Amino acid sequence: MARLVELWHRAAPIRDEWLAVAHSTGPADRAGTEHLIAGIYHRLRRRAPVFRWVQSPRQALPLLTRMPTHRDLQSWVLARRPHGAPPVASDIATALARLRGALDDAAAHPDLTVAAKPPQKEDRHKPWPVLPPERALEAGVPLREVLRQSLHAPIAADLTWPVRSAIGAQGTLPVCWYGQQDATWIGLYDLLPKLGLARYRTSDAAELDGWAALARAAGWWWPGEDVCVLVERPALIGARRVGYRDGTTVTW
Template sequence: MIATARRSTALVSDLWVQATEIRQEWLDIGLTTEPADRSATEEAIASIYARHRRGRPEFRWVSSPAAAVPHLAGLPTHATLRSWVADRRPPGRPPLASDIAAGLSRLRSVLAETYAEPLPDRKPMKREKGKPWPVLPVDRALDAGLPFHELVRQGVREALFRTLADQIYHPIRAALGPALPVCWYGHQDAAWIAHLEVLRRLGLISVGDGSAFVAWTTLARSGGWWWPGEQHCVVVDRPAVIRMSPMPGAWHGELRRDTGQPAVDYRDGWSI
């Protein structure tokens, strides 16, 4: 079913104001240093396991990504997952992480298919064939009639990704070595979740019964990094301190790591 825009007569600029408020909410979630809600996190992960026909795992909580590493032996890497989408697939059943990744991809695709662009309040921009949409400051994008979905992609998902991925979890992964097994990032997965939350709360997509999406939003609101194994799941408590400052010249409130001191301190003292 195609979603119907809740405020089809609203100005796109008004919708964008609401989008920025939701973006800030999810930026705050991505940067939270509150301890994880362990009960809510475990229930959300268990529901994802059940969706992929796995029983409830044993949960192993640790205080930092570095403390997780000794518990990750045998879990699949990104190279392992790529082998399951190659022409010559390995024998046997795909690892749980592969099933989760495929299920998440399907979920995001299904939600995207329900999108309904709000009625334009000015002449829509035409994209040149074979070229991407231009990246513009918000006022110019609105004046030029950039599609609202593209504005949300640039100004919510990509902006939060530049803060949470480029400035936080990519450097952490790099510090832990090149062959770190596949994981998801809990509250730091806020970029793609915020993108869909903006569209959902503005009435521009339909999430159906919402149970699959709710599991991921609950994880983001309650927990930190997690590595799913067939029998056990390693989960990291959230950091004790995150130090960020405004990124000069940023159009969408992006932040960067402070210099001269660790960007992230975990509760066991490990930092980057």
């Protein structure tokens, strides 16, 4: 138990750095963002898109026609795939799934899965409880899950998903990536090797570094075949409220 608590104490400052990235209200690094996204297209043997910047997700909506939704992307993993080439968003998602799978495979240190106490038989199929980190470790939540929750709850659950739900019904918005708020997963993979809990292949580490740089530079972005729509970072992030530079506000 002491070892797990010590690892959490070492992880917390790194986690905090990524929370700061996710909640940044400084302007996007537009040149850096465009360079990094063009690099993603290039790795997929795609021509760099035209970049269209807008001030808020709501301003982006009219520019997203014909971009694929999650359901559209799912059709490309079925046995009977649609005719033609997959959309670039599908290629990005596939490449990212491969990267995350490789990073997960490289994070096999026993400290990530050992529990301070084994779960009760009746609790083995229940979701892990969401508790403050040290209490979670005491309750038998594995360190990997504690680290994941420490980023997921304040970023994805309390920021990204509420904003996304406020601007479009579930399943209707095209697939996008979240720039600074992708820190919810980038931060986890970044801190594991710093704690000595993972060792990534050089190529995978370099690809992760690219995504980390994009998180530090960008806001939300939607990749299209010829045009990539990018949203400037928020001007304000508060409790259940995000304000954008065009004056629009999303509350929940």
